[in-house]
Amino acid sequence: MNENMISGNLVLTVSELSRLLKKTIEGSFYSIRVRGEISGLKTNYSSGIYFDLKDEYAKLKCIIFRNDAKKIQFDIKEGLSITAYGRIGLYEPRGEYSLIVSSVEPAGYGELYLLFEQLKEKLKNEGLFDDVSKKDIPFLPKNIGIVTSRSGAVLHDMVKIIKSRFENVSIIFVNARVQGKNSSAELAAAIELLNIYSRTRKKIDVIIVGRGGGSIEDLWAFNEEITARAIFNSTVPVISAIGHETDFTIADFVADMRASTPSNAAEMAVPVKFDLVRQVRAFRSRIEQGVFNVVLGKKDYMLNLIKNMEMVSPKRIIQDKMFRIHDITDKLQTNIDSRIHLSKTNVVHLGKRLLLKNPSSIFNENKAHIQDLSKRLKKGIDITISRHIDRLKTESKALNSLSPFDVLKRGYGIIFTDKNDVISSVLGVEEDDNIRIKLYDGTLRATVKGDEAEA
Numbered sequence: 001m002n003e004n005m006i007s008g009n010l011v012l013t014v015s016e017l018s019r020l021l022k023k024t025i026e027g028s029f030y031s032i033r034v035r036g037e038i039s040g041l042k043t044n045y046s047s048g049i050y051f052d053l054k055d056e057y058a059k060l061k062c063i064i065f066r067n068d069a070k071k072i073q074f075d076i077k078e079g080l081s082i083t084a085y086g087r088i089g090l091y092e093p094r095g096e097y098s099l100i101v102s103s104v105e106p107a108g109y110g111e112l113y114l115l116f117e118q119l120k121e122k123l124k125n126e127g128l129f130d131d132v133s134k135k136d137i138p139f140l141p142k143n144i145g146i147v148t149s150r151s152g153a154v155l156h157d158m159v160k161i162i163k164s165r166f167e168n169v170s171i172i173f174v175n176a177r178v179q180g181k182n183s184s185a186e187l188a189a190a191i192e193l194l195n196i197y198s199r200t201r202k203k204i205d206v207i208i209v210g211r212g213g214g215s216i217e218d219l220w221a222f223n224e225e226i227t228a229r230a231i232f233n234s235t236v237p238v239i240s241a242i243g244h245e246t247d248f249t250i251a252d253f254v255a256d257m258r259a260s261t262p263s264n265a266a267e268m269a270v271p272v273k274f275d276l277v278r279q280v281r282a283f284r285s286r287i288e289q290g291v292f293n294v295v296l297g298k299k300d301y302m303l304n305l306i307k308n309m310e311m312v313s314p315k316r317i318i319q320d321k322m323f324r325i326h327d328i329t330d331k332l333q334t335n336i337d338s339r340i341h342l343s344k345t346n347v348v349h350l351g352k353r354l355l356l357k358n359p360s361s362i363f364n365e366n367k368a369h370i371q372d373l374s375k376r377l378k379k380g381i382d383i384t385i386s387r388h389i390d391r392l393k394t395e396s397k398a399l400n401s402l403s404p405f406d407v408l409k410r411g412y413g414i415i416f417t418d419k420n421d422v423i424s425s426v427l428g429v430e431e432d433d434n435i436r437i438k439l440y441d442g443t444l445r446a447t448v449k450g451d452e453a454e455a
Contacts, residue, residue, distance in 0.1 A: 018092040025097060029088035034060065034099060035107060040215040041078045049076055053084060053099065061098040062086075068102050079113035079216055082106055112216055116223050119250055123225070128232045128254050135237040135256045137268070140276075141205030143170045144269055145194040145236065147187060150175045154212050154262045158241075161266035166273040172197065172204060177221075178211035184224035191230040191238070198236050206269055207234065209251065210241030210262040222249035231255055241265030408440035426451040 012020070036053035043049050049064040062084060064072070076082075086101040123129065144162065148154050155173065162169055174190040177183040191207065198204035209231065211219070221227060222242050231238045231254045240255035241262040252258040259265030408414070415423040416436045423429055429448050437444040 014095075015092065018090070018095055021095075022090040022092055025088050025090050031085075031087060032099075033083055033085050035083045036060065036081070037112070038076065038078060038080045038082060039217060041076065043076075051076070053082070061096065062101050063089075063098050064101045064104070072104060076104070079116075080106060112220065112223075116216075116250070119223065119225055119228070120253065123228055123250065123254065128228065133232070137237050137239065137257050138205045139271070140166075141169065141270060143172060143198075143202055143204045145172045145174065145198075145204045145207040147174050147176055147190040147194065147207060147209045148211055148262070149178045152178070152212055154210055154241075158208065158210070158262050158266040161263055162270055165267070166270045168273070169270055170202075172202070179214065179218045179221055183221035184227045187221055188226045188230035191234055195234055195236055204236050207236050207238045208241055208259075208262070208265045208269060209238055209255070210259070210265055211243070212262065213243040213247060219243055219247060219249055222251040224250075227251055228254045239265045239268060408438070413444075414438040 034053060036055050039052045039054050039059070041049070041051045046066070048066045049069050051062050052059045053062050054060070064076075083105045084099060084101045085103045085105075086099050088097055089100045090097040127133065146155065146158060148158075150173075159171060159173075162171060172194065174193055176186040176190040178187070187209065191209065194204055194207055209222075211222075219242060222240075228250045231240070231251055237256045239257045239259055240249070240252045241259040241264065242249050242251060243261075245260035257268065259268050414437070416438065417423060417429070418434050418436075421428075423435065429435065429451070431448055431450060433448045435446050435448060437446060
């Protein structure tokens, strides 16, 4: 070290100061543990793993060299909160210091990833990710809206691809910051502005919202709720084109379609005009060939009809029909004559049968038989009635001999109570009871004055 005293001060060269700092820092922080969140992760398989370890207020560059990286038992991921063990190293040519990591321990995901998962779960439960809410992307848009930063290469790339595929498409660009403070509000306002433009001036068929790749912090504007709701509420279909294929944001889940990159979004938004023209020409050729084949077929059909008309003249057709009519007439006449002859034969046969069975003789014969039956029936009825009368008289006499009323003629009577019950004993009545006495020719009413019971 050269030590020059100028006005009582020590003057050092840059390299001397760097070496002094290197010696001081590396000697003081040879074995330390640092906790933070991984950001800006990059992997170089030939040299090692590079990332920033950050907290709310500061960042620290970190390096895990290849030999030490092989010892790590878990995957190093963006947003992972870890505790890193190592030493501070200072790179003299640039005056930069880094943590040379020899081992790491996982401590869970960082704050940004926690916010990401919480918002993702909230919007999912509200239905913002549902397929039923997704709008169809038009096949051939006339006007395409683009929301991105004018300062990035993304805008130039998308415009170039769209115009190369279909130069007739109109592009409406709205500038918005894609990272940093208030960038999410600018993105949401740009999306709403394109929707207003579509309603009031020129209809916009699809909107592309995108930016290039970056760390989770760089892409965070697309993980904000205000951006997600602006995309969901857009009446114009939205294609998200954020970062690289491995980058996923909340905006990707809400958008009607996700593109892996901004360039891919431009390709998805419009077809290649040359291919469409070629297809249209091919369709036109096929239609013309089809029409030609139809006309040719109809022409052949007409020629065959004309040929058939020449071979079969109307006069010949009429003659054939006349011959057919004469033949049918002859057959009909023969059939009629045959039926008339058969009918005459049947009439003659029926007449002969009628003579053999004269109705008058048959009537007289049946009349005599009926008269005989009538006489026999009357005689049988008379005999039967007489027998029943004699039997009735005999049974009537026997019945009268047993009837209690017949006994009354000989001076007996039947005694009844007021209730029409027959009194057969002096015990069946009491003094002053009213009674009725049935005699042969009438009834007497009396009152009991006493009884004389026989011993």
